[in-house]
Amino acid sequence: MTINRRHFLQGAAALPAAAAIVPATANLASASAPKVGQQVPGIYRFTVGDAEVTALLDGHLDFGTELINDLDEAKAAEAMVKNMQPMVNGSLRIPVNGYLVNSGGRLTLIDAGTAQLMGPTLGKLESGLAAVGVQPSDVDTVLLTHIHPDHSGGLVNGEGKAVFENAELAVSKTEWDFWYDDSILAGVPDGNKPFFHMARNTTSPYRNRLKLIEGEGEVAAGFTSLALPGHTPGHTGYMLNSGDESLLFWGDVIHMTGLQFTHPDMTIVYDMDPVQTAQTRRKLMDRAAADNLLVTGAHIDFPGLGRVHRDGDAYRYQAAPWQYAL
Template identity: 50%
Template sequence: MTLSRRTLLKSVGLAGAGLAVPSLGQMALAAPMAPAPVLHQFRLGDAVITALLDGHLSLPSGMFTGADPETVAQTLAGTFYREDAQGLEIPVNGYLVERAGQYTLIDTGTAALMGPELGGLMGALAATGVTPDQISTILLTHMHPDHAGGLLNADGSAAFPNAELVVADAEWGFWHDDAIMASVDEGSRGFFQMARNAVAPYADRMKPFSGEAEVAAGFSAMPLPGHTPGHSGFMLDAGSEQLLFWGDVVHSTALQFRNPDWTIPFDADQSLAAQTRKAMFDRAVADQLLVTGMHLDFPGLGRVERDGGAYAFDQAPWQFGL
C-alpha cells in the first residue's frame, strides 16, 4: 500500500491542545508479504549496531508545509533524488544495538499496519540470528505506527516477550488521554487506538522517563518535542564514541536539510517540530555529533554540516565487515 496524499493530508485539530495529527484509519491493512530482509552492521566503540530496514513509504513533496514546486525542483536538482507520481521514497528504519551480550532495539517498524512495501524489520532481525526473546530493552522514540507497530504479533500478543519498553511519560500520556482522543474526529481515533493497542501487552513492564534521563545501560534520552509531544532521541555512549538516534527529526533527507522549516502533517506541533529540528541541526554541527534516524536514507549514519544558510547530511560510507 502506497500512502496517498489524500490519506496523509487528512489531519485533524486536537481541541484545547493546539496539536494536529492525520488519520491513519486507512493504513490498518494487513500486508500479504513483507519485503526481503535488508540490514547493515557496523561497530561503534564497544557496540555492534545493526540498521534494520522495515521498508519504504512514498511521500509527495507537496505535502510538506512551506514547500513550493520551484523550491523543490531547485533542492532536488543535481542530486540522485527523483520524485515519481507517488512521491519521494522515504525509508523506515529501526536499530539493534548489542553491547556485552545485551540487545536493545530502537523502534520496531510497522509490522502489517502500513502495506506490502513495509513490515520487513522482523525479517531483517531474524537475518541477524537474534530472536525476539533475546531483546531485553526496546527504546521507543514515539508511538506512531511506523515505530510502534512491530511491538505486536499478528494475534495481538507481545512480539518481544522479555523486553522492557522504554517510552516518555509525555508520549504515553498523550496517546492514552481519553479527552484528547474524544476531541478528534472518528477516523482519527484509529490512530490513538493503534498506539494503545501496540503498547498494551507491555503495560506491566513499561519504563517511563521524563527529560534527559538515563533510560538503559549506555543510553540517555534527549527530548525532541514537536513531531509528537513526547518524541525523544536516544544517545548511545559506546565508550570511545557516541551516536544519537534522533527518531523523526527528519522525514526527508532530500528536502529538510536544505529546508529545515518544512514540516509535515504528521508533526503534531509543526512550529515546534521545525524549531526542534533547527536546534538539533545546530547542536549536531557544533558538537560534530554522529547521528542516525528512522527516516534518513538507509542505513542512516552520518553527520550534519552547514551548507551556506542551510544544512547538509554527510552520509558515512558503507562499512564492510565488523
C-alpha cells in the same frame, strides 16, 4: 590484506598461466536468468565504540507531496535534484529504519517498525532480525522514539500479543500520557482517532514491563534520552555512548533526506506542532554540526548513518562511509 606494489606484480605475473587453462567456451554466454524483482533484506552492521549496531530496513513509504505543509514546488524540485533524490510517481520514497544495538551482551532495539499496519512495502524488520540470527525473545529493551504506527506497529503480532515477550518497553511519559488521554481522544477529528487506537493497541501489552521516561537521563545501559518535541509531544532521541564514541538516534527529526536538510523549516501534516518541530530540528542539527555528532534516523536514506554540516542558513547531510570490517 594490504595491497602493495609487490603483491600486484606477483598477481599480474600469474595471469598468463591462469589464462591458458580457461577453456575457450568460457566466453559463451549462458541463458539469461529471470530478474528477481525485489531487494535482499536491508541489513547493515557497524560499530560505535564497543557496541555493535545493526541497521534494519523495515521497508519504504511513498510519501505524497500533498503531505508537505505549504509546499513550494519549485524549491522542492531544485532540492531533490541537488540531493540526487528521485520522485516516484509524484511521491517521495522514504525508508522506515530500526536499529538493534548489542552492547555488553544486551540487545536494545530502537523502534520496532510497522508489522502489517501500513501496507505491503513495509513490515520487514522482524525478518531482518531473523536474518541476523536474533529472535524477538532475545531483545532485552525496546526504546520507542514516539508512538506512531511505523515505529510501534512491530511491537505486536496479528493477534495483538507482544512480539518482544522478554523486553522492557521504554518511552517518554509525555508521549504515553498523550496517546492514553481519553479527553484528548474524544476531542480529535474522527480521521485521527485510528492513530490513538493503534498507539494503544501496540503498546498496551507491555504495561507490566513499561519504563516511562521523564526528562533527560540514562534509560538503559549506555543510552541517554533526549527530549525532541514537536513531531509528537513526547518525541524522544537516544544517545548511545560506548567507549569514546557516540551515536544519536533522532527518530523523526528528518522525514525527507532530500528536502529537509536543505529546507529545515519544511514540515509535514503529521507534525503535531509544526513550529516546534522546525525549532527542535534546527536546534538539534546545530548541535550535531558543532559537535560533529554521528547521527541516524528512522527516515534517513538507509542505513541512515552520517553527519550534519552547516550550509549557510541550512544544512547538508554526509553519509558515513561503508564500514567494511567490524
